[in-house]
Amino acid sequence: xxxxxxxxxxxxxxxxxxxxxxxxxxxxxxxxxxxxxxxxxxxxxxxxxxxxxxxxxxxxxxxxxxxxxxxxxxxxxxxxxxxxxxxxxxxxxxxxxxxxxxxxxxxxxxxxxxxxxxxxxxxxxxxxxxxxxxxxxxxxxxxxxxxxxxxxxxxxxxxxxxxxxxxxxxxxxxxxxxxxxxxxxxxxxxxxxxxxxxxxxxxxxxxxxxxxxxxxxxxxxxxxxxxxxxxxxxxxxxxxxxxxxxxxx
Amino acid sequence: xxxxxxxxxxxxxxxxxxxxxxxxxxxxxxxxxxxxxxxxxxxxxxxxxxxxxxxxxxxxxxxxxxxxxxxxxxxxxxxxxxxxxxxxxxxxxxxxxxxxxxxxxxxxxxxxxxxxxxxxxxxxxxxxxxxxxxxxxxxxxxxxxxxxxxxxxxxxxxxxxxxxxxxxxxxxxxxxxxxxxxxxxxxxxxxxxxxxxxxxxxxxxxxxxxxxxxxxxxxxxxxxxxxxxxxxxxxxxxxxxxxxxxxxxxxxxxxxxxxxxxxxxxxxxxxxxxxxxxxxxxxxxxxxxxxxxxxxxxxxxxxxxxxxxxxxxxxxxxxxxxxxxxxxxxxxxxxxxxxxxxxxxxxxxxxxxxxxxxxxxxxxxxxxxxxxxxx
Numbered sequence: 001x002x003x004x005x006x007x008x009x010x011x012x013x014x015x016x017x018x019x020x021x022x023x024x025x026x027x028x029x030x031x032x033x034x035x036x037x038x039x040x041x042x043x044x045x046x047x048x049x050x051x052x053x054x055x056x057x058x059x060x061x062x063x064x065x066x067x068x069x070x071x072x073x074x075x076x077x078x079x080x081x082x083x084x085x086x087x088x089x090x091x092x093x094x095x096x097x098x099x100x101x102x103x104x105x106x107x108x109x110x111x112x113x114x115x116x117x118x119x120x121x122x123x124x125x126x127x128x129x130x131x132x133x134x135x136x137x138x139x140x141x142x143x144x145x146x147x148x149x150x151x152x153x154x155x156x157x158x159x160x161x162x163x164x165x166x167x168x169x170x171x172x173x174x175x176x177x178x179x180x181x182x183x184x185x186x187x188x189x190x191x192x193x194x195x196x197x198x199x200x201x202x203x204x205x206x207x208x209x210x211x212x213x214x215x216x217x218x219x220x221x222x223x224x225x226x227x228x229x230x231x232x233x234x235x236x237x238x239x240x241x242x243x244x245x246x247x248x249x
Numbered sequence: 250x251x252x253x254x255x256x257x258x259x260x261x262x263x264x265x266x267x268x269x270x271x272x273x274x275x276x277x278x279x280x281x282x283x284x285x286x287x288x289x290x291x292x293x294x295x296x297x298x299x300x301x302x303x304x305x306x307x308x309x310x311x312x313x314x315x316x317x318x319x320x321x322x323x324x325x326x327x328x329x330x331x332x333x334x335x336x337x338x339x340x341x342x343x344x345x346x347x348x349x350x351x352x353x354x355x356x357x358x359x360x361x362x363x364x365x366x367x368x369x370x371x372x373x374x375x376x377x378x379x380x381x382x383x384x385x386x387x388x389x390x391x392x393x394x395x396x397x398x399x400x401x402x403x404x405x406x407x408x409x410x411x412x413x414x415x416x417x418x419x420x421x422x423x424x425x426x427x428x429x430x431x432x433x434x435x436x437x438x439x440x441x442x443x444x445x446x447x448x449x450x451x452x453x454x455x456x457x458x459x460x461x462x463x464x465x466x467x468x469x470x471x472x473x474x475x476x477x478x479x480x481x482x483x484x485x486x487x488x489x490x491x492x493x494x495x496x497x498x499x500x501x502x503x504x505x506x507x508x509x510x511x512x513x514x515x516x517x518x519x520x521x522x523x524x525x526x527x528x529x530x531x532x533x534x535x536x537x538x539x540x541x542x543x544x545x546x547x548x549x550x551x552x553x554x555x556x557x558x559x560x561x562x563x564x565x566x567x568x569x570x571x572x573x574x575x576x577x578x579x580x581x582x583x584x585x586x587x588x589x590x591x592x593x594x595x596x597x598x599x600x601x602x603x604x605x606x607x608x609x610x611x612x613x614x615x616x617x618x619x620x621x622x623x624x
Binding site for chain 1: 439440442444447448449450451452454455501502503504540541542543568
């Protein structure tokens, strides 16, 4: 049988150990790496391109869902959780199998069997996970932090640190006072996840953090410009001016 | 830490609605009274017509005058019945009072009805009927009506009272149960419980001895948690034992990620201390300093006697990536408000709880309690 490349991701050593033990009777699954947090997992995923993840949801700093959200291509996932009603609801809604800790070999085998079936029609399985992530995004509301994947590390940005966001074709530039990060995402998609009372689309190609705005100055032809704390100046489009006016009382 | 109440087969009755219906039914009560009196007016006018043979309109008119006046009086009777509760006075006195009142009421009624007639049609009214013949009967009739009404009113009052009592009792029961459940909820964090069971599951084949130890610790912990709500205060060493049991389980789970240091004045060990106070603080520290930190962290517990106070501090390191700080802070704030409430109830202002985050990377919660035997 064809080998299945898998990763085990759980912050507790014993949580990983039980999966390894249960996999003892499944030689077709090859565990390439064990990771104890999302940072290690991202590296391992880049390196091994696994078919299957055993993924614990509760992990320090970046949880299992957030990890999946950062992946360009989501492999099949067998989720596990000890107690997380929020996650369970999301699974039920999206018809996704999951392991409730503690589980026995029989239950584990069932989940693996199901995953193997999904591997054959991989698209369906992936679609379900995409749906799950979309569902979670909607439920969670606006972003509270931004996770930016960089070679060899992940940067966690507080929303407050962001000065403005600039569209660059398929990418966006995220400007902070200190640095600028290039992220592959469309501006509109990012905009939909930002708090509209805080982040305002002032132009087709820019979103500005109101907290970072120093002043708004009237320019020629009834146009306006924004001056940011960092000294940058941005042009406001007509529709952007309308949005800003709505926010002013 | 939050098992929903509904999940435990616990359904909250909507008491507020029922209560409202009882207390705001006054308008409806008056309306029903009016309708009943109207029915009586109609009934009596029929009797009157058949017996005396007056025209229908006259019968209805006389009847209406008589009994709408009684209806007005009955409002007073209702108020009197409420003022003179049944069962509080000796029965003979109670009966005597109502008989007297019945007579007064009847006289009043007669005076009013005849007075109104007199105003309407002058002296002729007394020519029309022979007043001496009927006044005795009417007086008796008024008394009987009074007593009948009083009977009805006492029944209503009794019923209302009974219903209210019943509701209050049910409400009280729910409140107590709520409190008990909340206490339990505080003590056993489901996340901790199921993760511990998962750890045991992993240990069973590889290290059965350690699995056994963990089962024992976990049982001890559950037992202590179940018993703890029976006692408000325990000797400090018991509370510490609870903390140690808890930490031992967490250490099996997190291994080297969890480092713990403890400094407790020996003399304090026998001091009474609020039950289940330290453990939630330590659990909070584990949650924010260890569970949320991939590199792990340190937790320190210090307790010493200073003057007539016990000062106690639980602190934990926070993960370096401080972006989560805002959220962290709020969460621990919520857990701590619970502890603060309990302390206030126990010591009424004679205690202090402080959060200090100025000494990075430490997150420190310090308590100051009176050092004494009773609480």
